[in-house]
Every structure is written in C-alpha cells, then in structure tokens.
Amino acid sequence: MPWFKYTAYEKSGKKVESSIEADNMPTAQKELKESKQLLVSSITPLQGAGAQSKGLFGGSRNVAIRDLEYLTSELNLLLESAVMFDQAVELLAKAKRNTGIGEVLSQISLKLKSGSTISAAFGSFSTLFDSLYVNLLKIGEESGTLGPVFKGLSRDLKFRNDLRQTIIQATTYPVIIFAVCMLSVVFIFNYIVPKMAVLFADAEQLPIHTQIILGISDWLMAYQVYVGVVLLAGAALIYQNRQNPQLIAWFHQRSRLVPGVRTVVLMSDRIRFCSSMSLLLKAGIAMDTAVSLSAGNSANTEIRRELEGVSESIRKGIHLSEALAATTLFSDLFLSLIEIGEESGEVTQIFSELADRSRNEFTQWVSRVTALLEPLLIITMGLIVGGVVVTMMLSVMSINDVAV
Known part of the structure; x- marks a missing residue:
C-alpha cells in the first residue's frame, strides 16, 4: 500500500507531521479524522514509498548498492561524531533531497518521529535493507552499539559494491x-x-x-x-x-x-x-x-x-x-x-x-x-x-x- 505524508492538528492545537499507510488518499484522510481525531491540514503521497515494493531500482528514482554503502558510511561517521541517530537521518535526508535514497530517508525520519524503532523503520524497506542489515540494527539498537554496527555494515556493503564492479x-x-x-x-x-x-x-x-x-x-x-x-x-x-x-x-x-x-x-x-x-x-x-x-x-x-x-x-x-x-x-x-x-x-x-x-x-x-x-x-x-x-x-x- 502507498504511504502519505500529512500535516494535521490535534484538538489541543498541537501540530503533527507524520506519515500513514493506506489504500488511497481519501482512506488516509478518513482514518486520520476518525481513528486519530486529527484535523488534516495537508496530505500528499510519499514518493519514496515505491522503493519499498520495487527494490533497489524502484520508485521514481534509482537506489543503487553504492547509495546504501554511502548512506551506511555517512551514518557511521555522524554517530561517531556524537550526533543523535534521528538527527543524523534527518540531516542526510535534507542533504540527499530529490534522490531515491533521500526519499527513503525522509520516510524513515517520519517513522522515527512517530515512535518507531530504528530497526522497524529500516525494516519497512525490506527490499532495500535485507534481514542481515535489519537484524544487526536491532542488536546495535538494543546494546547501544549502533556506531560499530554501521561501521561493519558499511565495510560489508563496500565489499559487495567492489565485487559487483569487479564482475x-x-x-x-x-x-x-x-x-x-x-x-x-x-x-x-x-x-x-x-x-x-x-x-x-x-x-x-x-x-x-x-x-x-x-x-x-x-x-x-x-x-x-x-x-x-x-x-x-x-x-x-x-x-x-x-x-x-x-x-x-x-x-x-x-x-x-x-x-x-x-x-x-x-x-x-x-x-x-x-x-x-x-x-x-x-x-x-x-x-x-x-x-x-x-x-x-x-x-x-x-x-x-x-x-x-x-x-x-x-x-x-x-x-x-x-x-x-x-x-x-x-x-x-x-x-x-x-x-x-x-x-x-x-x-x-x-x-x-x-x-x-x-x-x-x-x-x-x-x-x-x-x-x-x-x-x-x-x-x-x-x-x-x-x-x-x-x-x-x-x-x-x-x-x-x-x-x-
């Protein structure tokens, strides 16, 4: 199902920015209004959602292995620089806007803001981040060792990319x-x-x-x-x-x-x-x-x-x-x-x-x-x-x- 990014307001007047999965936009609006009691200000389709179902070459823009390698390496560098993980994702999403991986990061950022765990947010893109990647994130998240985990994953992805380029x-x-x-x-x-x-x-x-x-x-x-x-x-x-x-x-x-x-x-x-x-x-x-x-x-x-x-x-x-x-x-x-x-x-x-x-x-x-x-x-x-x-x-x- 497609995802929709929305801006809404609670009854108290608090502004809420997040995303929701639904069959279509009217269904998403109805669920926000009836189930979550929100007054929707704006709602638009998330362009990055196509990558979830179409894999590395899905969505409106391509997401290649080297993009995942750079992303993992950059997250490792930001974590080593003592940047909070959600801030690191948001920074990279802004830096990579109008790209396939930027769209994916924007959606992950929205999921993190709505209370999702890191492994669950990445795991929702199962065709981009395989079970090995997601399970290691879950371990790093629970043990507080996300930095070393991303370092190891970036090295592994680099080897995969080098292998592909060699062939x-x-x-x-x-x-x-x-x-x-x-x-x-x-x-x-x-x-x-x-x-x-x-x-x-x-x-x-x-x-x-x-x-x-x-x-x-x-x-x-x-x-x-x-x-x-x-x-x-x-x-x-x-x-x-x-x-x-x-x-x-x-x-x-x-x-x-x-x-x-x-x-x-x-x-x-x-x-x-x-x-x-x-x-x-x-x-x-x-x-x-x-x-x-x-x-x-x-x-x-x-x-x-x-x-x-x-x-x-x-x-x-x-x-x-x-x-x-x-x-x-x-x-x-x-x-x-x-x-x-x-x-x-x-x-x-x-x-x-x-x-x-x-x-x-x-x-x-x-x-x-x-x-x-x-x-x-x-x-x-x-x-x-x-x-x-x-x-x-x-x-x-x-x-x-x-x-x-």
Missing part, C-alpha cells in the same frame, strides 16, 4: 569484443558476400566451402529479421519474468553447470557468506541463527538451500565444519580452517580471514580470465572474418583457374 569490469570488454565480432559477421554476410556472389553467377560447379558461405549469406538475408524478432521477444519475456521464482531457480541451477559461471557463483557467494558470518558472530548472534541469516544473503537459490540445511544440522548438534562439508561452497582447506577456528574458539576471526582470502582469490581469478579472454575473442573474430575473406578469395582463384 562488471571483467565482463565489459569481452562483451564489447563479442558484439563487434557478431556485427562484423552480419555485415560481411549481408554486404560483402552478396557482392562477391555475382562473380560466381555463371559458375557451373562451386567448391563446397563457397557453397556453404553463400548458403549462410542467403539464409541470413532471408531470415535475419525473424531471428532478431525472436531474440528480442525472448529477451523481453525473460525480463518480464525476471522475478519469477521458478525461472530464477532454473537459471541458478543451470548456471552452476557452466564451468566459468560456476566459479563466479561459488566465489561471490562464499564472500557474502563469510563476511556476513563475521559481522553476525561479532555482534553476538548464535551460530545457527547467524548461518540462517547469512544463507538469506546468498544470491543463488541452490546455495541458499544448502546453507539453510547447515543451519538445521547445527541445531541438531552437528559441528559447523562438518555441516558445511555437505555443501559445495567451501574447499577442504577452508573447511579445515573453520574446524581449527571451532576448536580454538576463534570462528569469528576465521570467517573474517576467509572472506579476505576469498576476495583476493576472486580478484586474481578475474584478472587471469580477463587476460585470457581478450586475446581469445580477438583471435576468434579474426578467424571468422579472415576465414570468410580467404574462402571467397580462394573461390575466385579457383574459378579463374577453371576459366584458364
């Missing part, structure tokens, strides 16, 4: 090279080959390789529009159903069968899990609860299901390292380190160390793969384009030889 940077150049390669092939078969085909119009017998090239060109010119329409329709259908749980589960299951993609999935989810476990255990969360919350932080549904099974195993009395051995997330080396951490009572430090190691491994792996992919794609493009040109030239030479 984007690693795939951008190969995708561009692949696109150029495909466009070059389309250009050759649409313009170069048809013009050269005129040379073979009177030939009675053509080499098999020439027939293949000409056949591909004819087929592409006849059906490329239909192929393009089918591809666009498929892409649109996938985009429209991108939140479909069955489609997501199918994609996550198949992605783990592709060697390179499998490595990215396992490494990125291992980083998320280890960094989340480090934060939660440092905050004093019980092991089974920490595993359950960290499992929800996983991007892959298959791995999330495995980790949820780990949480159930721990409740039955099975050691953490033994329970994690049943998953595909950790290697034998990492499992042995977790076992050592259990025996020494330093599991929190071990998970922090594993998160750092996993980040370093992932960065090095991405660098190696990128360095290998770039020349391979360039060579592939050269072979495709050069192969077509050489084939056509050989065909011309063979026809000239026959003529002689």
Whole structure:
C-alpha cells in the first residue's frame, strides 16, 4: 500500500507531521479524522514509498548498492561524531533531497518521529535493507552499539559494491569484443558476400566451402529479421519474468553447470557468506541463527538451500565444519580452517580471514580470465572474418583457374 505524508492538528492545537499507510488518499484522510481525531491540514503521497515494493531500482528514482554503502558510511561517521541517530537521518535526508535514497530517508525520519524503532523503520524497506542489515540494527539498537554496527555494515556493503564492479569490469570488454565480432559477421554476410556472389553467377560447379558461405549469406538475408524478432521477444519475456521464482531457480541451477559461471557463483557467494558470518558472530548472534541469516544473503537459490540445511544440522548438534562439508561452497582447506577456528574458539576471526582470502582469490581469478579472454575473442573474430575473406578469395582463384 502507498504511504502519505500529512500535516494535521490535534484538538489541543498541537501540530503533527507524520506519515500513514493506506489504500488511497481519501482512506488516509478518513482514518486520520476518525481513528486519530486529527484535523488534516495537508496530505500528499510519499514518493519514496515505491522503493519499498520495487527494490533497489524502484520508485521514481534509482537506489543503487553504492547509495546504501554511502548512506551506511555517512551514518557511521555522524554517530561517531556524537550526533543523535534521528538527527543524523534527518540531516542526510535534507542533504540527499530529490534522490531515491533521500526519499527513503525522509520516510524513515517520519517513522522515527512517530515512535518507531530504528530497526522497524529500516525494516519497512525490506527490499532495500535485507534481514542481515535489519537484524544487526536491532542488536546495535538494543546494546547501544549502533556506531560499530554501521561501521561493519558499511565495510560489508563496500565489499559487495567492489565485487559487483569487479564482475562488471571483467565482463565489459569481452562483451564489447563479442558484439563487434557478431556485427562484423552480419555485415560481411549481408554486404560483402552478396557482392562477391555475382562473380560466381555463371559458375557451373562451386567448391563446397563457397557453397556453404553463400548458403549462410542467403539464409541470413532471408531470415535475419525473424531471428532478431525472436531474440528480442525472448529477451523481453525473460525480463518480464525476471522475478519469477521458478525461472530464477532454473537459471541458478543451470548456471552452476557452466564451468566459468560456476566459479563466479561459488566465489561471490562464499564472500557474502563469510563476511556476513563475521559481522553476525561479532555482534553476538548464535551460530545457527547467524548461518540462517547469512544463507538469506546468498544470491543463488541452490546455495541458499544448502546453507539453510547447515543451519538445521547445527541445531541438531552437528559441528559447523562438518555441516558445511555437505555443501559445495567451501574447499577442504577452508573447511579445515573453520574446524581449527571451532576448536580454538576463534570462528569469528576465521570467517573474517576467509572472506579476505576469498576476495583476493576472486580478484586474481578475474584478472587471469580477463587476460585470457581478450586475446581469445580477438583471435576468434579474426578467424571468422579472415576465414570468410580467404574462402571467397580462394573461390575466385579457383574459378579463374577453371576459366584458364
């Protein structure tokens, strides 16, 4: 349901500024008048409310991961400067006005003023602030350690943002090279080959390789529009159903069968899990609860299901390292380190160390793969384009030889 920001007056004349959730504006006005006995002066829709239901890219303006990272870091700085939390939120809301995150902060500020707890105010935006974030806020709120909590969360969000940027940077150049390669092939078969085909119009017998090239060109010119329409329709259908749980589960299951993609999935989810476990255990969360919350932080549904099974195993009395051995997330080396951490009572430090190691491994792996992919794609493009040109030239030479 949408939210509405209102200004009203009590019977005593006291001014009240807050927000209310209702199906529509008349319903909100009726509830304020009848239930809360308020005289409404003004009421307007809250623009930030759309972000609650549409996630990181909802509402009238985008709210990206880096926005959440900056917000968390700035809240940490303000709290370390002895600024009251509600004042810190209000200051940031004013500083970030007319932005997606500013709208969210304005609504959180209104909730805090109406008596809501910090964790409940942030938790109302469940698609922006996940269960890990909200639960840590609740712990920090109850223990009076919000500053360290926001510091840890800002570090975790920075790692997530860096991870995302690393993946984007690693795939951008190969995708561009692949696109150029495909466009070059389309250009050759649409313009170069048809013009050269005129040379073979009177030939009675053509080499098999020439027939293949000409056949591909004819087929592409006849059906490329239909192929393009089918591809666009498929892409649109996938985009429209991108939140479909069955489609997501199918994609996550198949992605783990592709060697390179499998490595990215396992490494990125291992980083998320280890960094989340480090934060939660440092905050004093019980092991089974920490595993359950960290499992929800996983991007892959298959791995999330495995980790949820780990949480159930721990409740039955099975050691953490033994329970994690049943998953595909950790290697034998990492499992042995977790076992050592259990025996020494330093599991929190071990998970922090594993998160750092996993980040370093992932960065090095991405660098190696990128360095290998770039020349391979360039060579592939050269072979495709050069192969077509050489084939056509050989065909011309063979026809000239026959003529002689």
